[in-house]
Amino acid sequence: MKKITLILILFAVNISESQTILSVGDIAINGFNSRNPDQFSFILLTSIDTGTSINFTDNGWDNTTNDFRYTGTGAFGEGIITWTSTSYLPCGTQVVIDANPVNASIASAVETDSNFGLNNSGDQILAFQGNTTTPNFLYAINFGGTTGWTNASITTNTSAVPPGLADGISAINFGDFDNGAHNCTTETNQALLFADVSNSANWSFTNGGGSHSNLGTCSYSCAPCSSTITWDGTNWNNGTGPDTTLNAIINGDYNTFTNGNISACNLTINSGFILDVSDGTYVDVNNDVQVDGIIIVQTTANFKQLNDAATFTVSPSGLAQVNKETAPKYEWYYYTYWSSPVVGETIGNVFPDVDGDRRFLFNAANFIDEHSVGTTNGIPDDIDDDGNDWQIAYSGDTMLPGMGYAVTESRAFPSGFGLPGSATFEGEFNTGDVPVTIETNAANVAPAQNWNFIGNPYPSAIDFDAFHAANNTVIDGAAYFWSQATPPDAANVGNENLNFSKNDYAIYSTGSGGITTAPGGSGTTPNQYIPSGQGFFVAGLGAGGTATFTNAMRMADDTSNTQFFKTANTKEETSTANKLWVNLTSDNGVFNQILVAYVDGATNGMDGLTYDAPRLSINSLAAALYSTIENESTKFAIQGKHSSSLTTNEVIKLGFSTKINEPTIYNLSLADFEGEFLGNNIVILKDNLLNKTHNLSDSDYSFTSETGVFNSRFEIVFDAAVLNTKTFNANINKLSIVNLDNNYVKFSITSNNTIKSVKILDLVGREIYNFSGNSATEIFQLNNLKNKIYIAKVELENGQVLNKKAIKN
Numbered sequence: 001m002k003k004i005t006l007i008l009i010l011f012a013v014n015i016s017e018s019q020t021i022l023s024v025g026d027i028a029i030n031g032f033n034s035r036n037p038d039q040f041s042f043i044l045l046t047s048i049d050t051g052t053s054i055n056f057t058d059n060g061w062d063n064t065t066n067d068f069r070y071t072g073t074g075a076f077g078e079g080i081i082t083w084t085s086t087s088y089l090p091c092g093t094q095v096v097i098d099a100n101p102v103n104a105s106i107a108s109a110v111e112t113d114s115n116f117g118l119n120n121s122g123d124q125i126l127a128f129q130g131n132t133t134t135p136n137f138l139y140a141i142n143f144g145g146t147t148g149w150t151n152a153s154i155t156t157n158t159s160a161v162p163p164g165l166a167d168g169i170s171a172i173n174f175g176d177f178d179n180g181a182h183n184c185t186t187e188t189n190q191a192l193l194f195a196d197v198s199n200s201a202n203w204s205f206t207n208g209g210g211s212h213s214n215l216g217t218c219s220y221s222c223a224p225c226s227s228t229i230t231w232d233g234t235n236w237n238n239g240t241g242p243d244t245t246l247n248a249i250i251n252g253d254y255n256t257f258t259n260g261n262i263s264a265c266n267l268t269i270n271s272g273f274i275l276d277v278s279d280g281t282y283v284d285v286n287n288d289v290q291v292d293g294i295i296i297v298q299t300t301a302n303f304k305q306l307n308d309a310a311t312f313t314v315s316p317s318g319l320a321q322v323n324k325e326t327a328p329k330y331e332w333y334y335y336t337y338w339s340s341p342v343v344g345e346t347i348g349n350v351f352p353d354v355d356g357d358r359r360f361l362f363n364a365a366n367f368i369d370e371h372s373v374g375t376t377n378g379i380p381d382d383i384d385d386d387g388n389d390w391q392i393a394y395s396g397d398t399m400l401p402g403m404g405y406a407v408t409e410s411r412a413f414p415s416g417f418g419l420p421g422s423a424t425f426e427g428e429f430n431t432g433d434v435p436v437t438i439e440t441n442a443a444n445v446a447p448a449q450n451w452n453f454i455g456n457p458y459p460s461a462i463d464f465d466a467f468h469a470a471n472n473t474v475i476d477g478a479a480y481f482w483s484q485a486t487p488p489d490a491a492n493v494g495n496e497n498l499n500f501s502k503n504d505y506a507i508y509s510t511g512s513g514g515i516t517t518a519p520g521g522s523g524t525t526p527n528q529y530i531p532s533g534q535g536f537f538v539a540g541l542g543a544g545g546t547a548t549f550t551n552a553m554r555m556a557d558d559t560s561n562t563q564f565f566k567t568a569n570t571k572e573e574t575s576t577a578n579k580l581w582v583n584l585t586s587d588n589g590v591f592n593q594i595l596v597a598y599v600d601g602a603t604n605g606m607d608g609l610t611y612d613a614p615r616l617s618i619n620s621l622a623a624a625l626y627s628t629i630e631n632e633s634t635k636f637a638i639q640g641k642h643s644s645s646l647t648t649n650e651v652i653k654l655g656f657s658t659k660i661n662e663p664t665i666y667n668l669s670l671a672d673f674e675g676e677f678l679g680n681n682i683v684i685l686k687d688n689l690l691n692k693t694h695n696l697s698d699s700d701y702s703f704t705s706e707t708g709v710f711n712s713r714f715e716i717v718f719d720a721a722v723l724n725t726k727t728f729n730a731n732i733n734k735l736s737i738v739n740l741d742n743n744y745v746k747f748s749i750t751s752n753n754t755i756k757s758v759k760i761l762d763l764v765g766r767e768i769y770n771f772s773g774n775s776a777t778e779i780f781q782l783n784n785l786k787n788k789i790y791i792a793k794v795e796l797e798n799g800q801v802l803n804k805k806a807i808k809n
Contacts, residue, residue, distance in 0.1 A: 019051045019052040019053060020049045021129065021136075022048070022054070022138055023136075023138070024138060024139070024164060024165065025045060025170070025194050026044070026046045026138060027042050027043065027044055027045060027054065027127060027138050027139055028193075028197040029041070029042045029125055029127065029139055029197075030042060030094070030181065030218070031096075031180065031182060031213055031215040032118065032125065032180055032181075032213070032215075033118070033178075033179045033212045033213055033215065034118035034119060034120040034143070034144055034179060035178050035208075035210070035212055036209075036210060036212055037098060037099070037100065037212070038099035038117055038118045039096060039097060039098045040099075040215070041095060041097070041181075042094070042127065042139070043093065043095075043193075043197065043220050044089060044090075044092065044093045045091055045092075045222065046091050046244055046245070047088065047244070047286055047306060047307065048085055048088070049088060049552045050085055050086065050087050050088055050470075050550075051084065051085065051466060051552070052084065052085045053083065053084045053085075054127055054138065055083075055112070055128050055130075056080065056081045056082075056083065056116075056126070056127050057080045057125070057126050058079065058119075058123050058126075058156075059078035059156075059159075060078075060126075060156070060157075060158050060159030061126065061159050061161075061162045061163075062160060063151045063161075063163070066163070068132060069154060069156075069159070070156065078115060078156060079111055079113045079114050079116030079117070080111070080112050080113035080132075081097060081099065081102055081109055081116050082111075082112040083097060083104055083107060083108070083109045084107060084109075085107045087107070087552075088306070088307075088551070089106070089107070091190060091222035092221045092222045093106065094219075094220055096215045097109050099117060099118065100117070102116075119144065119156070120144050120178040121145065122144040122146075122147070122155075122158065122176075123144055123145075123157055124142045124143070124158070125140065125141050126159065127139045127140065128162070135162075136164070137163060137165050138170075139165070139170055140159070140161070140162055140170070140171040141171075141173075141174060142159060142171070142172070142173040142174065143176075143177055143178075143180065144176060144177065144178055145157055145158070145176060146175075146176050148173040149161045149167055149171060149173055168198075170198065172200065174200050174205065176207075177206070178205075178206065178211065179205065179211060180206070180213055181203065181204055181217075182196075182197050182202060182218060183202050183203060184218035185197075185202070185218075185220075188221055188222055189222075189223055190245045191245070193220065193222065222245075224265065224266075224287065225247045225266050225287070227245070227247070228249060229241070229246050229247070229248060229249070230249040231248070231254055232251055233253055233254075242262060242263060242265075243263055243264070244265055244284070244286050246264060247264065247265055247267075247268070248265075248266070249267075249270060250267070250268065250269045250273055250293065251270045253275075254274070254275050254276070255276045255278055256276065256278050256281035256282070256283065256301070257281055258278075261281050261283065261284070262282075262285075263283075264283075264286070265285070265286045265287055266285065266286075266287045266288045266289070266290075267285045267288075268289075268292070269290070269291050269293040269294070269318070270293050271292040271293050271315075271318070273293040273294070274294045274295075275293070275294070275295045276298070277295070277297045277298060277301040277302075277303055278301060279298045279300040280558050280559070281301050281302075281558060282301060282302035282460070282555075282558065283297075283301075283302070283303050284306070284556035285305050285310070286305070286306045286310070287305070287306075288310050288311045288312070288313070289305065289310070289313070289429070290313050290315070291312075291315065291318035291319070291320050292315045293317075293319075294318065294319045294320075295319070295321070296321045296322075296323065297321070297322045297323070297341075297429075297459045297532070299323055299561075300561045300562045302459075302461055302555050302556050302557060302560065302561050303322075303458075303459040303460050304458075304556040305429075305431045305432075305551055306551055308432045308552075309432065310431055310432065311431075312429045312430075313428065314427070314428050319426065320342065320427060320428060320429055321425065322341045322342060322424070322425040322426075322429070322459045322533065323422070323424050324338075324422065324424075324533040325421070325422045326421040326422070327420065327483075328418035328420055329413070329418070329419060329420065329421050330415070330416055330417070330418055331413070332410060332411050332413035332415070333358075333409075334409065335406050335407065335408050335482060336406070336407055336482070337406055337453075337481065337482045337535030337536060338399075338405045338406075338423065338534070339399075339402070339403065339404055339405065339455020339456050339534060340405075340425055340430075340455075340457070340533070341425055341456070341457060342426065342427035342428060342430060342459070343401070343428045343429075343430060345426065345427050346395065346398055346399065347393045347394075347397050347398075348395025350399065350424065351407050351423065353409075353410035354407055354409065354410050355408075355410065356394065356395060357392060358407065358408040359406075360390050360405065360406040361390075361391055361392075361393045361397075361403065361404070361406075361453070362389055362391075362404060362451075362453035363388070363389055363390075363391050364389070364438075364439035364450070364453065364540070366386075366388045366391075367389040367439075367441060367444075368385050368441055369385060369444050369445065370443060370448075371385055371445075373385075380444065380446075382449070382451075390406070393405055401430045401434045401436075402435070402436035402454055402549055403454060403455060403535075404454050404455040404535030404536065404537070405455070405535060406535070409421050429459045430457045430458055430459070431458070431551060432550075433549070433551075434457040434548065434549040435546045435549075436452075436454050436547050437544070437546060438450075438475055438538075438540040438544045438545055438546065438547050439540060439544050440540040440543060440544040449540075449609075450539055450540035450541075450544070451537050451538075451539060451540075452537065452538055452539070453536075454535070454537075454538060454547070456530045456531065456533065456534050456536075456549070458549070458551075458554050459532050460554045460555050460556065460560075460561060461529045461530060461531050461555040461560040461561040462529070462530050462549065462553045462554055462555065463553050463555060464479050464510065464530050465510050465528045466553040467549065467553050468610075469510075470548065470550065470553070471547040471548065473542065474540065474541055474544065474545045474546065474547045475538045475539065475540060475541060475547050476540075476541055476608055476609040477509055477510040477608065477610030477611075478508065478509040478609035478610065478613055478638075479507070479526070479536045479537070479538060480505045480506075480507050480536060480537040480538070481505065481507070481508070481526055481536050482505060483516070483517045483524070504517050506524065506525065506526050507637070508526035508528065509610055509638055510528070511601055511602055511607070511610040511611035511640050512579070512597035512602065512611050512612075512613075512639070513597050514595070515638060517593075524563055526563065529555060529561070530563075531560075531561045531562070531563055539609055577597060577598060577599045577600075577643065577675055578598040578646050578675030578676070578677045578678050579595060579597040579599075579674040579675060579678075580595070580597075580652075580673050580678060580683065581593060581594070581672040581673065582594050582625065582654075582668060582670060582696075582716070583625075583669045583671045584624070584625035584668055585667045586623065586660075586667065587664060587665045588660070588662070590660075590664075592621075592624050592637075593637075593671060594625055594638070595637070595638045595639070596627055596638075596641065596652055596716075597611075597639070597641070598641050598642070598643045598646040598675070598677075599611070599640050599641075599643055600643050601640075602640030602641055602642055603641075604629070604642055605629060605630075605632075606629055607640055610640075611638075611639075611640025612629070612636055612638065612639050613636060613638040613639075614635060614637070615634075615635040615637045621657070621659075622658065622659055622660050623656075623659070623660055623664075623666070624657050625654060626654070626655050627652060627653065627654055627655070628653045628711060635655060646718075647718075648681065648718045649718075649719065650717070650718055651715050651716070652715060652716040652717075653712060654713070654714035654715065655709070655710060655711040655713065656705065656710045656713050657708070657709040658705050658708070659707055661707050665702055665703075666702065666703050666704065666705060667702050668685060668700065668701045668703075668714070669696070669700040669805075670696045670697060670789070670805065672788075672789055673789075677718075681718045682696075682697040682718070682720055683695075683696045683697045683718065684696065684697075684716065684720070684722060684723060685701050685714060685715075685716055686716075686717060686722065687701070687714060688714065690703070695723060696716070697805065698805060699803055699805060700805075734749065734802060735747070735748070735792075735794055735802045735804050736748040736749075736750065737792060737806045739808060740779065742781070743781050743782050743783050743785075743808075744781050745782055745806075746777060747777070747778050747779075747780070747792065747794060748776060748777045749777075749796065753776065753798060753800075754776055754797040755774075755775065755776065755777075755778050755794060755796060756773060756795045757773060757794070758770075758773060758778060758780065758792060758793070758795075759793040759794075759795075760782060760785070760790055760791070761790065761791040761792075768782075768784060768785060768790070769782065782808060785808050788808050789805060789806070789807055790805070790806060790807075791804070791806075792804050792806055
C-alpha cells in the first residue's frame with residue numbers, strides 16, 4: 001500500500017492588538033491642571049488588556065448637531081490625546097498625562113489631533129473610545145467657567161453633556177476653578193470608588209497664576225469581587241446579571257444563547273449544573289474559575305480569562321469540555337491542523353478512531369532545506385531534505401499547549417458526502433502564559449524559511465496580530481492554515497509516494513491580509529483571529545527562541561471564533577486600505593489566488609512575510625499566477641506595496657507559469673477588492689504577449705498558453721486610456737447596473753431592446769437568483785448575496801446574453 005504523509009508547503013503569505021471595550025463606570029478623571037503645566041489624571045475602575053486605547057479631548061460636544069463642536073485637525077485649538085496601554089493593567093491603576101509635551105506616567109500617549117490644551121477661563125475633558133464620528137463616551141469633566149454644561153453657548157470653552165453620560169454622575173462640573181485633584185480614598189468597591197471620585201466635595205481646588213494641583217499622589221485599589229450573585233436556573237438574584245466586578249455562581253443550568261453572555265470577576269459552576277457556552281457567544285472572566293459541575297464550550301464560542309495569574313480548576317465531580325467541528329471533508333484522508341485548548345489531554349483520547357499512523361506532530365529542529373527533493377542542487381524547495389520532520393504522535397502522547405498536530409479522520413469516514421470532522425477536548429482549560437519553542441536551522445539555504453508548527457492553546461480565539469507584535473523578534477508576520485482542497489497525488493513534489501498539493505494552504509499576513517485556497521477547501525479567507533483548537537505554521541527568525549501566548553491576546557466576543565480550517569464563514573471587515581485579489585482558474589481544475597495590498601508600513605521592495613509572501617516551490621505547481629518585485633527573483637502570492645503607490649499610473653507586474661501540455665483555457669478574474677481607489681477606478685489587465693487590454697472589472701479574461709514560465713506576460717493598470725475606447729464604451733453602455741437602497745439593484749439596457757431575464761451568479765458560477773423581465777429597466781432585490789462581488793448574466797429579447805461583474809454595496 002502506498003504511504004501518504006504530509007509535506008509542508010507554504011506558498012504565500014496595521015499591527016493591531018486586542019483591547020478592552022470600556023463602558024461608563026470603568027474610568028474616572030481624578031485630577032486636572034490648566035495652569036503650569038496643562039495635565040490631567042485618570043484611574044481605571046476595571047482591569048484592561050494590552051492595546052486598550054482611550055481618547056481624551058478638550059473639544060466640546062454639541063447635542064444639536066450630535067457632533068463635536070469644532071471639526072478638522074487641530075480646529076480652533078482643540079485636540080485629542082490617545083492613551084494606549086502597553087500591558088495588562090489592573091483596576092485601581094492611576095495614569096497622569098502631560099499635555100505639552102504629551103507624555104504618560106504609565107504606558108504611552110500621543111496627540112492624535114493637534115492643539116490639545118486646557119484653558120483656565122473654562123474648558124472640558126471628554127473621555128471616549130472609538131472614532132470621533134461615533135464616540136463611546138466614558139467620562140467627562142467641566143471646569144474653569146461659570147456656565148457649566150450647556151448646549152446654548154457654543155465656544156471652545158463649553159460643552160453639552162455628551163450622550164450616554166449623566167450630569168453630576170459621569171459628567172462632572174467643578175465650577176470656576178483652574179486646577180483640581182481628588183483627595184484620595186480608601187474605598188475599594190469599584191462602584192463606590194467611582195461615586196467618591198465623581199463627588200466634587202471630595203476634591204481640592206486652586207486658582208491663579210503659578211498654582212497647580214499635585215496629580216498622581218493617591219494610591220487606589222479595587223476589591224477583588226466584593227459581591228457575589230447567583231443564577232438559579234431562571235434568574236440572577238440581583239435582577240441584572242454579573243459584570244467584571246461581581247463573582248458569578250451557576251446554581252442552575254445556563255445556556256449563553258438563551259440566557260446571554262457572561263462577564264464576571266470569578267466564576268463557579270456548582271455540582272449538578274451545566275454551563276453551555278453556545279456557538280456565537282462568550283464567557284469572559286477576569287480571574288479564577290472553579291468547575292464543580294459541567295462547562296461545555298461549543299465550536300464557535302469564546303471562553304476567556306484575563307488575569308495571567310488566574311486559575312482554572314476542575315474538581316473530581318466536575319467536567320470541562322471544548323467541542324470543535326471542522327469544515328466539510330470529502331475523504332477520510334483530509335487532514336486538519338489541531339491544537340489542544342486543555343491541559344493534559346492525550347491525542348489518542350481526542351481522536352480514538354483515527355489510525356495510529358495518521359496522527360502527526362512536526363519536529364521543527366529536523367527541518368532542513370538545502371536542496372530540491374531528490375537532488376543536491378543547492379536550490380531549496382520548502383520540503384525537508386531527508387523527510388524526518390513529520391513524526392508519529394502516539395496514542396498516549398499528551399498534546400502539549402501551543403503545539404500543532406495534524407490528524408485525518410478514521411478510514412470508516414463516509415466518502416464523498418462533505419461531512420464535518422469533530423473533536424472533543426476534556427480537561428482544565430489552558431490559561432495564562434503559554435511559551436512555545438521556535439526552532440531555526442542555520443543549514444537552511446535562503447530563501448528557505450524556518451517552519452514551526454504551533455497552535456492556539458486557549459478555548460477562545462486569539463488575535464494573531466497581537467501574537468506577532470509581542471513575538472516579532474522570534475517569528476515572522478504570517479500564519480499558514482492547511483485547508484485541503486485536493487487529494488494526494490504522485491505528481492506532487494515531496495518525500496513520499498503520494499504527496500499533498502502545495503496549493504492547499506490559506507495564508508494570513510499581518511501587514512497585507514489573507515488569501516484562500518481552491519474550492520473544495522474551507523472556502524475561508526483567513527483574518528487576524530485564529531480560532532480555538534487551530535494549529536498553524538509560522539516562520540522562525542534569527543536564532544529562534546521562545547514565542548509566548550498570553551491572555552491579553554484572547555478574544556471575548558461573538559464573532560472572532562467562527563473561522564476554522566479544514567468554517568465556511570468569513571468575517572467581513574471594513575478597511576481603508578486598497579487591496580486587490582485576483583484568481584487564476586482553468587477548465588481542468590487550476591486555482592491560484594494572489595493579493596496585492598497597498599498598506600501603511602509596506603514598501604515597494606521585499607518586506608518579509610509580514611507584507612510579502614512568496615509563491616514557494618512554484619515549479620511543482622501545474623500552473624501558477626504570481627506578482628513580482630523589481631530586482632527580486634522570488635514569485636509572490638501576497639505582495640504589500642506602499643499606500644501612496646496606488647495612482648492611475650500604477651503598474652502591477654504579474655507572471656504566469658504552466659506545465660500543462662494539454663489544451664487548456666485559463667481565466668483571470670477579479671475575485672475581490674477593498675478601498676476607495678479600487679472602488680472608483682476600473683481594473684485593467686494587459687496581456688503583453690498578445691498585446692491586448694481587458695477590463696477585468698467588467699468580466700473575466702480567458703487565454704491559452706504553451707508550457708513555460710512567463711514572468712512579464714501580464715500587468716494590471718488603472719489608466720482607462722489604455723483600453724480600446726470604442727469597444728469599452730460600447731460594452732459598458734450596453735448594460736448599466738446601479739445599487740439602490742435596501743438591497744435593490746437596477747439593471748438597465750441603453751439600447752433599443754428589452755431585458756428577458758437576469759441571472760445572478762457567485763464567483764464560482766453558482767446561480768443565486770433567476771429573475772424574469774419585460775422592459776429596458778428592471779429593479780430586483782438581492783437580499784441573499786453574501787459576497788459583494790457577483791456576476792449578472794442578462795439575456796435580451798433578441799437572444800443576446802451580456803455578462804457583467806458588479807459590486808453590491
